[in-house]
Amino acid sequence: MTTLDTLGKQAKETTLLLQQATTEEKNAALLKIADVLIERQEEILVENEKDLVNAKDKGISDSVIDRIRLTEERIKQMADALRELTHLADPIGEVLEAFTRPNGLEIEKVAVPIGVVGMIYEARPNVTIDAASLCLKTGNAVILRGSSSAIYSNIALVSVIREALSLTSLPVNSVQLIEDTSRETAEKMFRLNDYLDVLIPRGSKNLIDTVVRKSSVPVLETGAGNCHMYIDHDADEKMAVELVINAKTQRPSVCNAIETVLIHQSWFDVHGKTLIHQLNSNGVLIHGDQKVKNENPAVLLATDEDYATEYLDLEIAMKVVQSTDEAIKHINYYGTKHSEAIISNTDTHVLAFLNDVDAACVYHNASTRFTDGFEFGFGAEIGISTQKLHARGPMGLKALTSTKYLLRGQGQYKK
């Protein structure tokens, strides 16, 4: 088995060629991977079956097994995504700024690849194709480290990618897989500063926290979403109910779904019953404060832990507040700086909420479910950043780029 250092060196050796690759060459590689993926789908499904059998033997839950499972349909979706990616603009080489200094020095800031990306992720084998294709499109080499539960699938998929690359002008070692899924090797990967320019964890909060805590390689953190919706005193009843139901139930398992609804006392007094009824009809379990429980005894009494919990399920915390300010304080205390919304018709309240809530995405009169690279029109998504540096919120291809200053002179030197 190839050592991590060898993988690192091999990745580093591809970066100049990848940086020089034209958009046409990169797109040709993506199309070739799509073709080989379809050609070799039977073999991929055979390997995936091994992972599924192992998972069942280990008693892994059905929902995780479903994430591991590949089907002809899912492979076709991967191939389609690869082909769609070729239609997106190539961010590399874009001149982001240009200015001339009084001494005549011309300065340009251009977008360049980051270099070598480390990607560490869990069950879903489709992340293998997804991560590799986004890195290739942006001229980055990638070293992939998936989970042991999808190792046969991942080996097959990376073999497909590398066969396809061998038929193009891009270096085969642009995409490499760490086949050793031991914890020790993962820990080494966290400290591979000589070769990795960035490490991107994708998966559970536990995985991300471990990477953030242990990695000396810079991390692009894609974090958890304890998202809130605040219904102000004068919110439209129909809009508020629709948005809460959408943000909670349309897909409860995702990070941009809401976990707590905060409601102004005067709105609650008039419309609280309706909202509770609608949530119940949609199968949502409510953890409410004493006022909510007084309204409906079936409500469970919310604890501090409820306000801090990302249920990712048909459960919601509900709290009555006296002001927009109280809502903002609650959100800034319990939130994870992901997506937060106010439903209101009072301009001063909306402005205070948009300015003072500390989160990647702050909404007025819309569902938090739009925090997503595709909904933002980026055409692709690396993940949703909840950190403050480099990129915040949905990350498209640009998040996989760095910059470089080019300075052109006529002999200028420092006086």
Place this chain on the structure above:
Amino acid sequence: MTTLDTLGKQAKETTLLLQQATTEEKNAALLKIADVLIERQEEILVENEKDLVNAKDKGISDSVIDRIRLTEERIKQMADALRELTHLADPIGEVLEAFTRPNGLEIEKVAVPIGVVGMIYEARPNVTIDAASLCLKTGNAVILRGSSSAIYSNIALVSVIREALSLTSLPVNSVQLIEDTSRETAEKMFRLNDYLDVLIPRGSKNLIDTVVRKSSVPVLETGAGNCHMYIDHDADEKMAVELVINAKTQRPSVCNAIETVLIHQSWFDVHGKTLIHQLNSNGVLIHGDQKVKNENPAVLLATDEDYATEYLDLEIAMKVVQSTDEAIKHINYYGTKHSEAIISNTDTHVLAFLNDVDAACVYHNASTRFTDGFEFGFGAEIGISTQKLHARGPMGLKALTSTKYLLRGQGQYKK
């Protein structure tokens, strides 16, 4: 002594007020700090004297003692810098992007403060004022950790800042100092993820490497500069000699000075003697390859270690190469991705060099000494980033900002 957790909590509590502060309020605070600095300069100089006496007792080198030393002139310079900072544009609140989605959702990306900045630095007490003022201007709280060798000066300076803040609308705890300069407390600071949004080390390569290796808080790395100048076959003799001399000798102790000059064989054959002579006349010790040594026996034979060394002194490595490509390979192997230059009149060589050299700043026909926030026209400088994420090259006020998406709808929900 206040614990690190308390400092963290207190800093966090100021972030909303700092974020809301207007440009006028922030500028008023900077001017007030400048005033109090001048008012209390005698007291500062008394405290600084304690640091100088301790440093002498410990046998600390004269050059470091000079960095610790404050004088009336240096305090005046700090006050002037504070006042100049008020003239710079406030990046906070700037709308960086604005677009409307087909569903009518209006999306704005605005610049916001990062939050709480941790600054860890060495001898120079002027960094205390510098870091605090740049953070205040960008609405960030800052926790400072200077070195034990300047502790009396730093305590005095932070007391000045906090007294000044108490006379303004900004919270006093916007600027706090860790008075305990033990290694244990520094290590705790590296893991203060609950309160610090970013950690910025300023000082020696050793300090920076330690912070990068040990910190789980995201780091803005300001790295070492092993910078090169490549003289191509057709470079103008006068320009090439002038630029090498300037980039090496104008201020050899800084990171954007060059450490190695690479020379095309045919240029070297004609002009090598002149360049060596000029370097010698400027007191520069040359470590050359065999070809250079053949030209002048006084030259020391360069080792691999020389090519990797940031001399920061009147010493230079010199190597003869056969092509621009060989120069690029050498730079990408030995360089620290800081500042690199080509002196050439051949467009294809210039283009290859600008594109293929992996560095924050790549120059054509100019001295590398311009890699600096002031020379770039930023009006201020946090440091020079040699990392790939968030900011690369000279960092002005914008490097101390994050972003936030504001989304305004009319009831849109995800279908």
